[in-house]
Amino acid sequence: MISTRGRYALRVMIDLAQNENGKYIPLKDIAERQDISKKYLEIIVKDMVAGGLLTGASGKGGGYKLCRKPEDYPVGEILELMEGSLSSVACLAAKDNSCPRKNACRTLPMWEEYDRLVHDFFYSKTLRDLL
Amino acid sequence: MISTRGRYALRVMIDLAQNENGKYIPLKDIAERQDISKKYLEIIVKDMVAGGLLTGASGKGGGYKLCRKPEDYPVGEILELMEGSLSSVACLAAKDNSCPRKNACRTLPMWEEYDRLVHDFFYSKTLRDLL
DNA sequence: CTACCAACCTACTGTGTCAATAGGTTTTTA
DNA sequence: TAAAAACCTATTGACACAGTAGGTTGGTAG
Numbered sequence: 266m267i268s269t270r271g272r273y274a275l276r277v278m279i280d281l282a283q284n285e286n287g288k289y290i291p292l293k294d295i296a297e298r299q300d301i302s303k304k305y306l307e308i309i310v311k312d313m314v315a316g317g318l319l320t321g322a323s324g325k326g327g328g329y330k331l332c333r334k335p336e337d338y339p340v341g342e343i344l345e346l347m348e349g350s351l352s353s354v355a356c357l358a359a360k361d362n363s364c365p366r367k368n369a370c371r372t373l374p375m376w377e378e379y380d381r382l383v384h385d386f387f388y389s390k391t392l393r394d395l396l
Numbered sequence: 397m398i399s400t401r402g403r404y405a406l407r408v409m410i411d412l413a414q415n416e417n418g419k420y421i422p423l424k425d426i427a428e429r430q431d432i433s434k435k436y437l438e439i440i441v442k443d444m445v446a447g448g449l450l451t452g453a454s455g456k457g458g459g460y461k462l463c464r465k466p467e468d469y470p471v472g473e474i475l476e477l478m479e480g481s482l483s484s485v486a487c488l489a490a491k492d493n494s495c496p497r498k499n500a501c502r503t504l505p506m507w508e509e510y511d512r513l514v515h516d517f518f519y520s521k522t523l524r525d526l527l
Numbered sequence: 528c529t530a531c532c533a534a535c536c537t538a539c540t541g542t543g544t545c546a547a548t549a550g551g552t553t554t555t556t557a
Numbered sequence: 558t559a560a561a562a563a564c565c566t567a568t569t570g571a572c573a574c575a576g577t578a579g580g581t582t583g584g585t586a587g
Contacts, residue, residue: 291563293561302546302547302548305547311563311565321564322554322562322563323553323554323564325557327554327555327562353397353398358397371407372403372410375521382513383514390506400575433577442536452533453533453583453584454535455532456533456584457533457584458583458584
C-alpha cells in the first residue's frame, strides 16, 4: 500500500508544476493549497531534494522548484524514492538476495513477474500524465 | 507489500495440494515441512477456513484439506482474504468511498488503473499455476 | 471408555513503521 | 538588520506485524 510519503510527494510535484512561475515556491503555500501539515511536508520534501527530484533555496524568496520538465519525471522514480522500494515481497526488496528458500520457492516466479508489471506500469507514466 | 499472512497462506495451499492423499493433513506436518511456527500458522489457517478456502477437522486423524480443485482457487482470492485488500491506496481500500478530494484528485485515475491491473494479474493466476 | 491427538480459542508481547508534532538553527534577500 | 524560508534533531501516539503462551473442545483409535 502506497503511504502518505509517496502520495504527498506526488501532490507536491503536481502543485509545483501547476504553479510554476520561474521562481521558488515556498512550502507554506504548497501546504496550504494541498491542506497538508507543513511540518510533515518538510520531512518529505527534504528527501525529495536529496533524491534529486527538486531543488531548494533557503532564505527570503526561497522555496522549492522542479529541476526537470514534467515529462522527465517517471512516476515510478518518485514512488520508489519515497517508498524505498516498490517490491511486493521482502525477499525481492532486500538487496542481498538471500532468501534460503529461493531455489525451491514455488511462488517466487509469480512475485518476480508481478514486480516487473508494477515497475513497468509506474515507469510508463510521468508527472506530465498527471497534470 | 504482501505480508507473511498472504505468503504463508499460499505456501499452506501449495503444501496441501502437493501432499494431497484424500485424508486430512495435520498442521504439525505442514509447519514442519514449511519451517513455519505452527502456533502462528494456526491463526492464519483459522482465517482460511472462515474464508472458505479450506475445511478443517478436529480430533485424531483431523487436520486440513483443500475444498476445491487447485485450478478453482484464484491467487487473488487467497491474497485478498488474507491481506484484507489489494488496493494500492487507502481511499480505494476504504469501503465508504469518502475521500473529500476525490473529484479534484489528479492521481486517483492512476490508482484506479493500477488497482485494476493488480486485480487482473492475481485473478488470472490460480493455485494450479503455482504447482 | 479413555487416552491421545488435533483443531480451536483467548490473551499477551516485543518490535517497528507511520504520520505527525515541537522547537530550534542557519541561510538568504529585501 | 529584520523577515522569511529552508534545514535539523528529537519526540510521540497509534497501530500493525509476527509471533508466543497456555488452555479448551472435539473426534477417533485402541
